[in-house]
Amino acid sequence: MTKARNQRDREVVVKALRPFGTSIFTEMTVLANRHGAVNLSQGFPDFDGPVEIRRGAAAAIVEGPNQYAPSHGVPEIRQAIARKMKRFYGLEVDPDQEITVTSGATEAMCATLLGILETGDEIILLEPWYDAYPPVATMARARIRYVSMKPPDFVLPREELSRAFGPRTKAVVVNNPQNPCGKVYTREELEFLISLCLEHNAFLIADEVYEHMVYDGRSHVSILTLPGSRDCAVSISSTAKTFSMTGWKIGYAVASPKLSRAVRMTHQFITFCGQSPLQKAMALAMDFPDRYYEELLADYTRRRDFLCEALEDLGCRVFAPQGAYYVLIDIRSLGWDDDAAFCRMLPEKAGVAAIPCSYFWKDRSQGRELVRFCFCKKDETLEEGIRRLRRWRS
Template sequence: MREPMTRKLAPFGVSVFTEFTRLALEHQAINLAQGFPDFDGPDAIKEFACERIRRGHNQYAPSHGVAALRRAIAAKVQRCYGLEVDAEDEVTVYAGATEAIFSSLAGLIEPGDEVILFEPAYDSYAPSTVMAGGTPRYVTLRFPDFAVDEDELRAAFSPRTKAIVLNTPMNPCGKVFSRAELSLIAELCQQFDCFAVTDEVYEHLTFDGASHLPLIALPGMRQRTVMISSTAKTFSMTGWKVGYSVAGPRLTAASRSSHQFVTFCTPPPLQEAMAFAMGLGDEYFSGLRQSYAERRALLLERLAAIGFDVRPPAGTYYVAAGIGPLGFDDDYAFCRGLPALAGVSMIPFSAFYRDRHAGRDVVRVAFCKSGPLLEEACVRLGRLPRRS
């Protein structure tokens, strides 16, 4: 029989999150591996969705999203970043940021086009690029500071570059790109006449005075950027998969050209509930940031006391933790053994690099968990036998 799986997808195997969440379940370990909260967003959002289901909002929505949500997104983007956007022609709703990224790349990329990816990279970027017919071109950022090497970035751009994918705040390393780094990316996009697809799902999770700056707001980038975000992390409803993009009309048309044939639309009651959520006001967003700042402080303090090499992440809800000081040098072996050994699971950092040697003595620890669960995880980790 012929091989059913295409050669382009076979190398990607099973997502690292599937593997380590399965392992956590097997050992009933505390799952600090996959990035979903162990708490839900506000009850009022859930009630809103239930009420819309009962009222009969259960048939297909317009492919680009229900009007109330698109208007709420336009208002939020204006409130947070001072961007004026047209809710009809510049805002699109998808089945999560993941689908927004795939649909945007599928609408933009021709066979042979190159797409620049920063690594460590969120796991969907490379397969989405390849499924869209493009070739990933990597720029590597390294533990512990994950600084952008200007020469390496410049060298990655060429006339073959059609797009760059930028994730800020960045999973898994917690980096928030600075204005200078964003300006360099903007300059190169304009010099090489290419587009940026930005994944900003952690836009509201920044700490210690770091602030999120969307690339689309930089001079010359308004018509070159597909700004993507999601309600998943902001409203602690990762399973709802309501994501969106903001982009100029021509770029929006490119993304919608594929989106209409990928999912067509996202469940309308969930979209309407997220329209309500977007209007929750500043207290909600500052409360979210504050509660994550507390979880982050707790995890950083405990991991450092146990002996992990930790640096405070400027954004996201992940900590990159070096395991070298504990006497370990193989992140996969460490993470595969950890659920049985300590009852906790984490993600090996090298999974986010193409060359698995990078990040081999680092793990990603998620702190999107309630305080007592994080405390218990740290107590368990404290019992970990040291190798050195």
């Protein structure tokens, strides 16, 4: 057998990525579809964002631009992002040098990590994580150190975190508000993270895609508002969650010109640019009046309260989120102790799909008691999901 033939007969996925397999979101969505289940697993709305944005996109497709956007984004959306950063966080951000528009927050994370990590650098990931972080860090050939936050409060374990920093630490990723556990970091926790990064000459990458879903009078602290952050932090966000348009994949990274150069360096060779008409339309959305953001929050607060109360009525121990759009339950309250088995059973037996949380820890014995339901769904979808769970429970 020739060498080339031999190579093709073997597993072709690079060794480093094999352990990641197919994402748990894909697996659960396939199961949900197979059993006609109410899909409360993957975090995408079952409604579309405002019609004005969609009309804007239709007009932009007809009238243009329809050619490659500038690599870091059409000027309209970068300027609109800068205005939004000013309106919500009082930040002055230079749209020409400090904002890079990407194919979703996922690409922003990928471009950032690939742009700053050298082979063998260490990166600290806080568990439970958002599923893309470990594979992306792995693609950057970094060594990952995991620091676990524990239920019920998911407090930042400061000592363990300090111990995780070493001479090779290049970056820390923080997701605030946090998916899956709904944690909203306190200002003190974020300041602590910044101080560690400054002390160890590391970067702090903050994934802030749920910035506008922070409940009970708390407010989102953008990482870039904290002292010292301009030297070390990248703020990543996305229009997917704020404008309920996950399929448009418009995200962005905001950072100092120096850090933005690293993001742009890799972004230009991953996708080069995003879709110009969609970016132009999304610029309109960024300028929506405060009322839009207030209604978004009120709608999600109502859905969160409904789901939490209904799950509690079913006898579940519920962790009400401070932010984002997911609710965790402790399945031991339902007599189960294996999240993966529970979530593989649920679509067929109850007609509802959820996500097992042990997939968000390196050591999967952690999080085994936790299952995540999302509430970015129409009221009637959530009601139907609860009706089915009730029937299954009885």
